[in-house]
Amino acid sequence: MADFWAKSNGVSLSQHTGDVLAATEVLKKKIGNKIPGDWWLGLKYAALLHDSGKVDPAFQGRIKKQVQKVEDVPADVPKYKDIPHSILSLFFVRPENFTFSQPYLSHVVISAIVFHHWRESFPDYFLGSQEYLIRKKAGELEERAALWNRLSQDLVAEFTRLAEKYGLDPAVMGLNTTLTEYLRYNTLGSAGLLIPPYTLVYLPDHIRAQAARGDEKDRARVFIAGNLMRADHFASMVEESNTGLQIDAIESGRVFTTGEIERALKEKFNTPDYWQKQFFQNHKEAKGDNLVLVAPTGFGKTEFAFLWGAGKKNFILLPMRAAVNKIWERTREMVESLGEKGDDQVALLHSDAALETFSRYQQQGDLESESNTRKAMELARHLARTYIIATADQIAPAALRYPGYERIFAALMNGALVIDEVQAYDPRAAAIITHLVQQNAYLGGSNLIMTATLPPFMSRELVKRLGLVGHQVIRLIDEPEFEGVAASCRHRLGFNVHAGDYASAVTAIIGEAQQGKKVLVVMNTVRAACEIYDKIMALLQQKKLAIETVLLHSRFILKQKDELEKAVVEQYMPNRPDRDAGPCIVVATQIVEASLDIDADVLFTEPSPADSLIQRMGRVFRRFARLTGNNAPPEANVIIIINGGDQPLNSRRRSDQEEKTAGDVQLASGLKTVYNRDLTALSLVILLMALKGEAGLSPGNSLAEELKRKPWVDCFKKSKGKGSSGDMNRRLVEVIKSITGQTLLLTEKEKMDWVELTYGTLDELRRIDNYPLQLQDYIQKYEETLATLDHGYCSDRKRDAERLFRDISAITGVPIEKAGEFYDSIRVWLSGKSMESLNFLELALVILPRFTVNCPYLATSNGEKMRDLDFEAMLPPGLDIKNVTKIRSRLERWLKGIYILDLPYDHVKGLEVQNEQ
Numbered sequence: 001m002a003d004f005w006a007k008s009n010g011v012s013l014s015q016h017t018g019d020v021l022a023a024t025e026v027l028k029k030k031i032g033n034k035i036p037g038d039w040w041l042g043l044k045y046a047a048l049l050h051d052s053g054k055v056d057p058a059f060q061g062r063i064k065k066q067v068q069k070v071e072d073v074p075a076d077v078p079k080y081k082d083i084p085h086s087i088l089s090l091f092f093v094r095p096e097n098f099t100f101s102q103p104y105l106s107h108v109v110i111s112a113i114v115f116h117h118w119r120e121s122f123p124d125y126f127l128g129s130q131e132y133l134i135r136k137k138a139g140e141l142e143e144r145a146a147l148w149n150r151l152s153q154d155l156v157a158e159f160t161r162l163a164e165k166y167g168l169d170p171a172v173m174g175l176n177t178t179l180t181e182y183l184r185y186n187t188l189g190s191a192g193l194l195i196p197p198y199t200l201v202y203l204p205d206h207i208r209a210q211a212a213r214g215d216e217k218d219r220a221r222v223f224i225a226g227n228l229m230r231a232d233h234f235a236s237m238v239e240e241s242n243t244g245l246q247i248d249a250i251e252s253g254r255v256f257t258t259g260e261i262e263r264a265l266k267e268k269f270n271t272p273d274y275w276q277k278q279f280f281q282n283h284k285e286a287k288g289d290n291l292v293l294v295a296p297t298g299f300g301k302t303e304f305a306f307l308w309g310a311g312k313k314n315f316i317l318l319p320m321r322a323a324v325n326k327i328w329e330r331t332r333e334m335v336e337s338l339g340e341k342g343d344d345q346v347a348l349l350h351s352d353a354a355l356e357t358f359s360r361y362q363q364q365g366d367l368e369s370e371s372n373t374r375k376a377m378e379l380a381r382h383l384a385r386t387y388i389i390a391t392a393d394q395i396a397p398a399a400l401r402y403p404g405y406e407r408i409f410a411a412l413m414n415g416a417l418v419i420d421e422v423q424a425y426d427p428r429a430a431a432i433i434t435h436l437v438q439q440n441a442y443l444g445g446s447n448l449i450m451t452a453t454l455p456p457f458m459s460r461e462l463v464k465r466l467g468l469v470g471h472q473v474i475r476l477i478d479e480p481e482f483e484g485v486a487a488s489c490r491h492r493l494g495f496n497v498h499a500g501d502y503a504s505a506v507t508a509i510i511g512e513a514q515q516g517k518k519v520l521v522v523m524n525t526v527r528a529a530c531e532i533y534d535k536i537m538a539l540l541q542q543k544k545l546a547i548e549t550v551l552l553h554s555r556f557i558l559k560q561k562d563e564l565e566k567a568v569v570e571q572y573m574p575n576r577p578d579r580d581a582g583p584c585i586v587v588a589t590q591i592v593e594a595s596l597d598i599d600a601d602v603l604f605t606e607p608s609p610a611d612s613l614i615q616r617m618g619r620v621f622r623r624f625a626r627l628t629g630n631n632a633p634p635e636a637n638v639i640i641i642i643n644g645g646d647q648p649l650n651s652r653r654r655s656d657q658e659e660k661t662a663g664d665v666q667l668a669s670g671l672k673t674v675y676n677r678d679l680t681a682l683s684l685v686i687l688l689m690a691l692k693g694e695a696g697l698s699p700g701n702s703l704a705e706e707l708k709r710k711p712w713v714d715c716f717k718k719s720k721g722k723g724s725s726g727d728m729n730r731r732l733v734e735v736i737k738s739i740t741g742q743t744l745l746l747t748e749k750e751k752m753d754w755v756e757l758t759y760g761t762l763d764e765l766r767r768i769d770n771y772p773l774q775l776q777d778y779i780q781k782y783e784e785t786l787a788t789l790d791h792g793y794c795s796d797r798k799r800d801a802e803r804l805f806r807d808i809s810a811i812t813g814v815p816i817e818k819a820g821e822f823y824d825s826i827r828v829w830l831s832g833k834s835m836e837s838l839n840f841l842e843l844a845l846v847i848l849p850r851f852t853v854n855c856p857y858l859a860t861s862n863g864e865k866m867r868d869l870d871f872e873a874m875l876p877p878g879l880d881i882k883n884v885t886k887i888r889s890r891l892e893r894w895l896k897g898i899y900i901l902d903l904p905y906d907h908v909k910g911l912e913v914q915n916e917q
Contacts, residue, residue, distance in 0.1 A: 053088030226410025500645015
């Protein structure tokens with residue numbers, strides 16, 4: 001009997017194939033009869049045959065060379081390059097012996113085998129520059145028939161026991177001489193055997209046509225290919241990782257029934273009747289169906305999602321890590337209230353999940369923190385738990401159909417996908433998510449899109465692409481039981497205009513704090529936040545006032561940022577009734593919009609788009625979020641700060657002529673880099689119209705004619721040839737100045753209407769021919785991205801898909817003044833440690849958060865202010881050459897992507913970036 005290896009660590013081909021088959025059995029037991037029986041049969045055949053090509057002496061020689069002497073390698077190993085083992089596996093499949101009820105399943109199984117390890121060079125093997133290698137291999141099989149017949153017989157003998165154990169026909173195994181002869185003179189691409197995996201199968205027209213015909217081929221392909229990858233990858237991890245995990249852990253959680261979750265929520269809310277339960281009692285047809293839920297922040301959308309996804313595997317996706325960590329904790333608490341261990345049912349998945357998990361184990365005093373973290377992360381990456389709580393960038397790029405995307409969709413099939421806070425994504429990411437839920441629905445998964453606000457253009461696409469009907473789009477405040485909440489008020493809006501020096505705003509901020517209030521100040525950029533913070537501190541010092549004041553933004557060293565966030569949430573503005581009543585001022589950026597559970601008495605904020613402003617308002621008077629009636633104060637508790645100062649001309653001094661022709665005013669920071677100017681201005685104009693009584697906030701209103709009248713027409717850029725647009729911000733500021741002192745009371749319903757009217761108006765204007773105003777088209781990027789995906793876009797690599805979704809433009813670095821201390825800390829940490837005890841998680845938990853900070857790439861002058869790390873400075877003295885090489889190699893791998901930033905760092909204001917707009 002031949003000694004076939006599957007892995008270079010000595011795992012036999014028979015053992016690995018058996019492990020993959022065992023994994024498919026576990027999946028079948030967990031998912032059960034929701035899937036056609038022939039699909040499971042096809043998956044098992046694919047598992048049995050997927051690595052047959054590894055019997056190739058060339059492959060065996062390559063993976064065994066680490067433990068064999070050169071002279072032990074068989075002499076008849078080919079001297080030319082061998083082909084990928086997954087392609088060679090085709091030569092050992094006899095598809096005529098498959099007994100599927102649907103003929104297409106033979107092609108699906110063969111395709112899954114060939115593509116289970118995709119390589120970028122595969123297209124060249126089928127129809128390009130590498131196809132000659134397949135012809136050579138086919139020729140070798142015929143010319144060395146005795147060798148390959150023996151290898152085939154050994155393979156069949158070794159695998160027959162496995163085939164019979166899992167109810168498979170051994171006759172499907174064996175050398176396929178017909179295919180061998182064909183491929184000696186023809187290309188694999190022309191053989192008609194394969195279904196290419198990254199084709200135009202998700203075009204909307206194609207999807208609708210396939211669904212209408214009931215054609216299951218695409219679904220079967222994704223199910224079999226995706227679950228083969230899941231089983232193969234998991235088996236390899238178990239065989240190689242030394243985690244102690246067993247094959248049956250591939251689906252290691254259990255689903256929770258509706259009754260169980262209702263019991264957990266009854267305990268959480270301390271009442272048997274809560275709106276989430278009542279909703280599903282009143283709308284039984286909505287349970288597990290595709291839904292869109294629009295509900296204000298703080299109304300319990302997460303608990304709604306738990307009930308909606310009962311009885312299924314759940315994927316809950318959010319945009320930011322901080323929010324993901326919070327939902328991870330809430331999900332664990334829910335599971336543990338039912339007597340289950342949170343660790344056994346709930347997985348955390350984002351870029352810092354390993355560090356977060358390791359930190360939690362250490363806080364619990366777990367003596368096996370490192371090994372338990374490795375185990376938890378492997379199960380998370382392999383999507384093994386019942387609840388996968390993740391940032392969207394871990395799952396959504398699958399919509400771009402990078403090689404291997406089927407693994408994600410196979411796990412989502414018959415599961416429950418929850419997209420939370422969809423309003424937080426930029427237009428391109430929102431379009432990718434729209435396509436994700438469309439593909440998931442087509443493949444049999446369920447989708448719940450939850451959001452505080454939903455622009456009409458996105459709602460329209462979701463309705464169209466998911467085929468939603470009336471009861472599947474829920475605006476919670478329109479439900480009869482929420483009439484009182486819909487009409488309730490907790491926010492009164494006002495304006496404060498300053499001349500570019502923040503003077504009037506700072507005076508008002510301190511004045512509110514002097515009245516004993518907790519004042520939240522939110523600016524659009526870090527630079528603006530630092531500027532107004534300096535002004536506040538100067539005036540406090542001038543007035544000799546001792547009011548607690550803190551600055552919070554994203555450019556603090558990570559440990560300091562975490563400490564600041566904790567202080568804001570637990571000390572300055574906690575969202576709880578027993579908090580300290582003393583005044584404070586918290587100056588922040590949009591970092592507070594969704595991730596921090598705080599409650600301020602008054603908000604001063606720069607203008608931003610309507611949905612962003614509503615998120616900021618949600619941090620004010622949060623204690624009244626679920627109460628009916630008018631809970632807003634008689635004076636404004638949301639003040640929009642308007643910058644009436646001239647726009648800066650970079651950092652150089654203006655000439656006298658430039659001062660005279662400086663043109664427009666600034667309005668707010670970040671209107672070129674963070675937010676769309678016209679979307680922000682339109683949001684303000686609609687508020688002003690309502691305040692002046694010229695138009696209501698009803699989403700059904702058309703403002704096209706109103707916007708053509710003065711003063712509104714002067715607040716936007718004119719269409720080509722329609723007149724000057726050079727001072728549109730100044731005109732808007734003049735309107736705001738004219739109503740200074742007036743306030744606008746907003747109900748909860750009106751806030752949602754405001755968002756819908758803003759985006760609806762933007763959508764309406766762009767569709768009117770020859771309209772006199774030319775608004776920057778925020779919606780265009782969303783539609784262009786959807787169109788690109790609709791035309792069959794596939795990403796060549798997973799990392800490219802991730803970059804497209806996240807639009808990565810930030811880097812991680814160590815401020816230059818802390819570089820010496822950083823190197824010293826690593827050197828001390830390395831001293832006295834053996835190679836075996838070096839642990840990245842410890843380095844990431846203990847050292848990196850004390851020195852690293854996130855920074856926009858543009859702030860480094862496009863890389864000019866970035867330096868590579870000095871690894872020599874980290875190494876302790878006295879190491880032998882062998883250990884120096886090994887330790888340096890590990891450090892280079894662990895610290896990849898971290899740089900020294902030649903930028904000043906201030907302990908109070910964080911990383912300082914010059915010339916930032």
